[in-house]
Amino acid sequence: MNRIRWTRRASKALSLAVVSLLLSACDSIPKDETAGMSVEKLYSEAREEASAGNYERALKLYERLEGRAAGTLLSQQAQLERAYMSFRTGDKAQALAIVERFIKLHPTSPAMDYALYLQGVINFNDNLGIFGSLANQDLSERDQQASRDSYQSxxxxxxxxxxxxxxxxxxxxMRYIVNSLAAYEVHVARYYYRRGAYLAAVNRAQQTLQEFQQAPAAEEALALMVQxxxxxxxxxxxxDANRILRxxxxxxxxxATLPAPATK
Known part of the structure; x- marks a missing residue:
């Protein structure tokens, strides 16, 4: 009888402990402060946070808005805003993933022009790999794919x-990218020339002329070919290269630094 009584007490104590743990767990779950907001209000709040430079906070609000407004143009807008906020917070990979998914899922969206523009801007790099420090770097191994992707967008x-x-x-x-990519190719050609890799220098200079004929760097590309x-x-x-240059x-x-071409 005592054993039965003890078992009941233990069972009751265990039940109370479980209930207590469950209540504690519920209390620890963060409350959604936007639960009562309309999608319009949520959008307004997200825009205000973004305007104030609170990109992390805006990003979370746009993420909630995208889910609540699913199937609407407002959800599409939220998705693009999420991409931009990710870009502004330095998460380029996430920003590209979001905008690429948007382009795939919403090819007829009225915001497609902005999506393509944003995709180009995310890949656009003011440095483009040629204006920074070139010390201790093998230019032939530098990757310009992001700039080319930006151009295509x-x-x-x-x-x-x-x-x-x-x-x-x-x-x-686009003009900036073309000129920068052409200048990059000439940098590589010059890199090879200075190291005695003359055939490689010719090949890179020719590539400049084939892809970027109208770029300012074409002038130096021809000079490098002559040399x-x-x-x-x-x-x-x-x-032949000398005549084309002149x-x-x-x-x-x-x-003035090159020999005159032989007369025919």
Whole structure:
């Protein structure tokens, strides 16, 4: 009988302990302070936080808004805002993942022009790998893929949405990318030339001319070709490159440093 009584007491104590633990766990779950907000109010709050520079807080609010407004244009807007907030907080990989998912899921969205623009901006790098310090770096191994990806996003935007308000800025960025990529190729060609890798220098200079004919760096690319062919003893190719340089850049400062091409 005592044993039965003890078992009942133990069972009752255990039940109370379980209930207590459950209540404690409920208390520890963070409350959703936005639970009573309408989607419009939630959007307004997120915009205010973003305007104040509280990007982490805005990011969380946009994430909640995206779920609550699912299937609406407001949800699409929240998704793009999440991508931008991730970008502003330095999480480029997450920002790209969000915007790429948006482009895949909403190809006919009225915000597609902004999505392409944002994708280009995220990949756009003001440095582009050539204006920073080049010390102790093998330029031939530097990756310019992000810049090329950025260019493709801007190109798609300008072709599909020529009247978009984002197109003029995208065009400016495209020109900058082209000039920077061309300058990068010349940096690599010069890198090879200075180290005696003349054939590699020619190849990179030729790549510059093939891809970026109108870029300012084309002038130096031709000069490097003349110098490299001269070192390789390829006089015919040297003179051909020299003539092209003089024809296209008659006032080039490089001309004075190069031998005159043989007359035919």
């Amino acid at each position: 801007f190109k798609q935007l300008t072709e599909q949405f020529p009247r978009s308000k984002y197109t003029p800025d995208a065009q400016v960025r 490299s062919y001269d070192k390789l003893g390829m006089t015919q190719l040297r003179d 024809k296209n850049f008659p006032t080039s400062g490089f001309i």
